[in-house]
Amino acid sequence: MNLKKGTCLIILLINFLTLSVFAQVDSDQEKCKNILQKISNSIENNTSTKFNFKLEIISEDFNESQNGYALIQEGKFYYKTNEREVISDGVNVWTYIIEDNECYIDLLEDLDNTINPSEVFSIWEDGFKFKYISNEKLNNDLLHKIKLFPSNPSESNYHTVIMEVNETKKTIKEASIKTKDGVTIKININSLAANSKILPNQFLWQKSKYVDVDEIDNR
Numbered sequence: 199m200n201l202k203k204g205t206c207l208i209i210l211l212i213n214f215l216t217l218s219v220f221a222q223v224d225s226d227q228e229k230c231k232n233i234l235q236k237i238s239n240s241i242e243n244n245t246s247t248k249f250n251f252k253l254e255i256i257s258e259d260f261n262e263s264q265n266g267y268a269l270i271q272e273g274k275f276y277y278k279t280n281e282r283e284v285i286s287d288g289v290n291v292w293t294y295i296i297e298d299n300e301c302y303i304d305l306l307e308d309l310d311n312t313i314n315p316s317e318v319f320s321i322w323e324d325g326f327k328f329k330y331i332s333n334e335k336l337n338n339d340l341l342h343k344i345k346l347f348p349s350n351p352s353e354s355n356y357h358t359v360i361m362e363v364n365e366t367k368k369t370i371k372e373a374s375i376k377t378k379d380g381v382t383i384k385i386n387i388n389s390l391a392a393n394s395k396i397l398p399n400q401f402l403w404q405k406s407k408y409v410d411v412d413e414i415d416n417r
Contacts, residue, residue, distance in 0.1 A: 230328035230344050233363055240368035241319040246271040248394035249315075249369075253279065254384040268315035269394060274401035275315045285403055286314070292403035294411065301408065303415045318373050318385055321359060325349050331360075339366040354378075 241247055247270050255262045266279035273288040283294040286306055293302045306314070322328070331343040342363045348354035357378050362371040369390050375383045405413075 226330050227328050230330050231322075233342050233344065233365055234322045234328075234361070236365065236368055237363060237370060238320055238323060241270075241316075244392040246394050246396050247319075247390065247392055249390040250388045251315075252384075252386040252388065254382075254386075256382045256384070257380055269396065269400060270316040270319075271396055271401070273316060276400055277315050285401060287401045290403075290417070294403075294408065299410065300412045300414060301403065303403070303413060303417060305417050308416075318370055318387070321373075321375075322346055322361070325354060326359070339364050341365070341371060 248267060250267045251265070253262075253264045253266065264279035264281055266277055268275060268277035270276075275284075275286050277284050281296060283292075283296070285292045285294075289306060291304050291306050291309060293304070294300070295302070325348055326346040327349055329345040329347070331345055333340065333342045335341070342361075342365060344361045344363060346356075346359040346361065348356055351357075355377055357376040359376070360374040362373075363369075364371045367390075370385075370387055372384065372386045375385075377383070405411075
């Protein structure tokens with residue numbers, strides 16, 4: 199084989215391998231999107247959703263673990279743990295710290311690291327690339343593990359996100375969200391109910407219910 203012919207064969211082989219890698223990556227992306235979209239569609243079809251969760255927040259300075267429940271409806275949310283109640287109408291956020299008897303009022307758009315329960319089921323819809331990690335069968339449920347990377351890291355608050363998806367029940371088993379500032383937020387969803395009853399003004403701060411609470415308005 200002459201040198202020129204050998205070089206051509208090497209180039210063809212490299213091109214073939216490169217195309218194969220890109221094809222695999224594209225296939226991987228579509229596979230992840232299809233799995234995650236099933237979760238999004240299931241939640242969007244609900245008039246409301248309630249779920250019980252365990253929340254862990256881990257950083258160099260602290261390690262916090264709480265149990266609670268959340269209600270979500272069309273961008274609005276409410277969640278309660280043993281330490282706080284957080285209420286949002288989709289624009290404002292009221293964070294009531296029970297021990298301090300204080301309520302902090304902020305605009306949702308101003309809070310970079312606020313835990314928005316509805317985002318657990320939709321965070322992947324914009325600004326992420328995907329990597330399929332693994333799957334397993336557990337009690338007749340099919341579980342997937344998917345890693346998310348920001349498409350534009352310089353414009354994102356996130357470093358990486360790992361989702362454990364229960365495709366059978368169309369829900370998230372666990373989300374592990376790592377922010378750029380080194381905070382890891384883990385949400386484990388223990389149970390989920392569709393179309394739960396929502397009380398009037400569920401997503402608004404009702405001052406009459408919290409008569410002696412100090413309000414700190416940061417808007």
